[in-house]
Amino acid sequence: MNNKEQNLSDIRNEYKLKILSESDVKENPLDQFQEWLDLAVKSNLYEPTAMTLSTCDSRCRPSSRIVLLKGLDEGLVFFTNYESKKGKLIAENPFAAVLFFWPELERQVRVEGKVVKVSHEESDKYFYSRPKASQIGAIVSPQSKIISSRSDLDSMFEKSLADHENKEVKRPEHWGGYRIIPEYFEFWQGRSGRLHDRIFYQRENNGWIKGRLAP
Numbered sequence: 001m002n003n004k005e006q007n008l009s010d011i012r013n014e015y016k017l018k019i020l021s022e023s024d025v026k027e028n029p030l031d032q033f034q035e036w037l038d039l040a041v042k043s044n045l046y047e048p049t050a051m052t053l054s055t056c057d058s059r060c061r062p063s064s065r066i067v068l069l070k071g072l073d074e075g076l077v078f079f080t081n082y083e084s085k086k087g088k089l090i091a092e093n094p095f096a097a098v099l100f101f102w103p104e105l106e107r108q109v110r111v112e113g114k115v116v117k118v119s120h121e122e123s124d125k126y127f128y129s130r131p132k133a134s135q136i137g138a139i140v141s142p143q144s145k146i147i148s149s150r151s152d153l154d155s156m157f158e159k160s161l162a163d164h165e166n167k168e169v170k171r172p173e174h175w176g177g178y179r180i181i182p183e184y185f186e187f188w189q190g191r192s193g194r195l196h197d198r199i200f201y202q203r204e205n206n207g208w209i210k211g212r213l214a215p
Contacts, residue, residue, distance in 0.1 A: 015190025020197035029185035029201035075179040081143035106190035123176035
């Protein structure tokens with residue numbers, strides 16, 4: 001290794017911004033998540049709604065990618081192509097985990113739960129709120145499939161854009177939303193000496209139990 005290159009094992013940051021105690025958090029983890037999300041958005045972080053979505057196939061082989069949170073109610077909502085790799089994996093194994101990482105706030109949130117499709121009405125509402133270029137992209141992109149070239153994809157996009165110049169873009173049946181119904185939350189606050197705070201919530205019957213995990 002070049003002496004001027006930094007050894008990866010030497011890279012480290014100290015976390016000192018906040019502490020997180022059991023008395024700080026709300027009784028319902030969705031309310032706690034909403035509070036942290038609101039702060040991330042108000043702090044003008046880059047892509048504060050970005051979350052790493054991890055899914056598994058029927059043989060429990062994992063796959064991860066970044067998606068954007070687009071709704072928060074009794075669950076976490078995101079939208080995608082149902083025929084994409086993630087859509088096919090969800091059809092095989094309808095459970096997933098997501099991770100939010102907000103390094104500027106020295107915070108992470110983990111969520112695990114069952115994944116269900118949102119209603120057609122919800123998918124329509126979000127689809128028609130998107131810019132037209134994004135709507136066209138959902139039509140022409142065979143997401144996760146092998147394509148011949150970028151130029152062919154661009155040509156299909158331009159043709160579809162021209163075809164829809166003066167008409168509404170119809171949401172394709174293969175595109176829509178999912179809702180992750182949470183069964184587990186973990187809130188992580190960075191602390192010095194790697195003794196981080198970790199508060200978890202586990203769904204039990206019709207409520208939640210919470211506790212502290214060792215860092």
